[in-house]
Every structure is written in structure tokens, then in C-alpha cells.
Amino acid sequence: MYRDLAEKRVFDDQLPEFFQPHMTVLEVGCGSGRWTGWLAERCKHVVALDLSPEMVALAQETVPNENITWHAGTVLELDPDWSFDSVYLSGCLQYMSAELISEMFSWIKTSISTDCQLVTRDTVSMLNTGFHRNERYSNNDPAIYRTVEEYQDLLRPYQWDLSQSWQTYLPPRLGWLMRTLPSAWVRNWEQRELNTVTSRIRQVNFSQGNGDKKHCFFLYRQE
Numbered sequence: 001m002y003r004d005l006a007e008k009r010v011f012d013d014q015l016p017e018f019f020q021p022h023m024t025v026l027e028v029g030c031g032s033g034r035w036t037g038w039l040a041e042r043c044k045h046v047v048a049l050d051l052s053p054e055m056v057a058l059a060q061e062t063v064p065n066e067n068i069t070w071h072a073g074t075v076l077e078l079d080p081d082w083s084f085d086s087v088y089l090s091g092c093l094q095y096m097s098a099e100l101i102s103e104m105f106s107w108i109k110t111s112i113s114t115d116c117q118l119v120t121r122d123t124v125s126m127l128n129t130g131f132h133r134n135e136r137y138s139n140n141d142p143a144i145y146r147t148v149e150e151y152q153d154l155l156r157p158y159q160w161d162l163s164q165s166w167q168t169y170l171p172p173r174l175g176w177l178m179r180t181l182p183s184a185w186v187r188n189w190e191q192r193e194l195n196t197v198t199s200r201i202r203q204v205n206f207s208q209g210n211g212d213k214k215h216c217f218f219l220y221r222q223e
């Protein structure tokens, strides 16, 4: 809840022009629709897809906006006549192989407007190389945390040029304490923290990370 609010606040503050009322947006890997309704409120139309039919069904139930076309499957199955003004992927590239990413971006290339922008929300490796999550963490999550450079190498052949990046949010340091406090007090604190946090975040300096991964937004423009 905190992360969701914080990320959306950061996005609105950092890049208000990315989603505009005249735009048709492609959202790949919509999951349960965490971003889909938010996108639909800001844009003319959203095409939201996910590989998992269960996720799409859940999203359809929870996100009521009428300006959304849902699809269970991959981008390769979409109608090639779409012309997208923005493309958004949140937490999705990390579950895709390099081959799948290439396939997807070659399809996307043929279905975008000339000034289309791409935003991804990725967990990136802060180490010298990318790594598979389960090499360093105990659960079985198959995510691949690539470096920023690895993502640039994957996207460059499709003329996507990284132009801006910023951290998704700064997690509150006292999470354990917040869980013991009354929820009304916590909500109030979250609002105040959000205001402070979002005014502090600017372009990320990747060398300042203190862990092995970081959650960031990346804005790519067409070269």
C-alpha cells in the first residue's frame, strides 16, 4: 500500500507529461491491474496485457475503467493496427529472457507513434553484473536483475535511448514500528512521509546504492 502510493506519487511528480489525455498506452505485464486503472484515468485508452489469464481476469474485476482493452497473452498476438503513444512495463522485463525481450520490442517498434516514449519500472542489479534473484535470495522467484547497461544493450537495437531514471520510492526506515501502531496514525504519517520523500527524490545516482539491487523507473525515448 505504501509502496504503491509512493511510486504513483513519484511518477506523477517526476513525469507528469508521460501520460496525457490524448494517448493510447500499451501496458505489458499488467498483473492484477495495479497500474492499469491509474493509466486509464490519465489516458484516452489503455491496452493492458498479461501472460497469465488469471491475472487478467482479476484485473478486469478490480479495475472498472471502460477505456481498457484487456488481453491474456503476449504482445505478438495484439492487433498490429494499434499505434501506441506510450509503452509502460512495470516489474515485467525481469521475468523475460533476452530473446523474449527482443521479440517483444521488434513487435512494439511497428506499432508505435513517432514520438512514443517507453517507461519501465525495473529492479536493477547494483553489482557489476546482473544476477538471478534465486542465486542470492532464498525464495524461488525466477527474476533476473539486470544492470542498467544490460537493459540499454537489450533496448538499443530497437532505437530506445535511456534518457532519464529515478528511484521508485524511498522505503520508510521504521516499517517494523509502523506495523505496531494504529492504522489511522500510520496513514497520516504515510501522507506526510510521501510529501517529504517525493520532494527529495531526483535523478538517481546509481553509484550511491547500498544494496545489491534497486527499484527504478527508466524513461526511454526513440533515437
Ligand SMILES: C[S@@+](CC[C@H](N)C(=O)[O-])C[C@H]1O[C@@H](n2cnc3c(N)ncnc32)[C@H](O)[C@@H]1O
Pocket: 028, 029, 030, 031, 032, 033, 034, 035, 049, 050, 051, 052, 055, 073, 074, 075, 089, 090, 091, 092, 095, 096, 100
Ligand atoms: C511482478 S508482476 C508486475 C505486475 C504489475 N505490472 C505491477 O507492477 O504490480 C509481473 C507480471 O508480468 C507478467 N509477465 C511475465 N512475462 C510476461 C510476458 N512475456 N508477457 C506479458 N506478461 C508477462 C506476469 O504474468 C506478471 O503478472
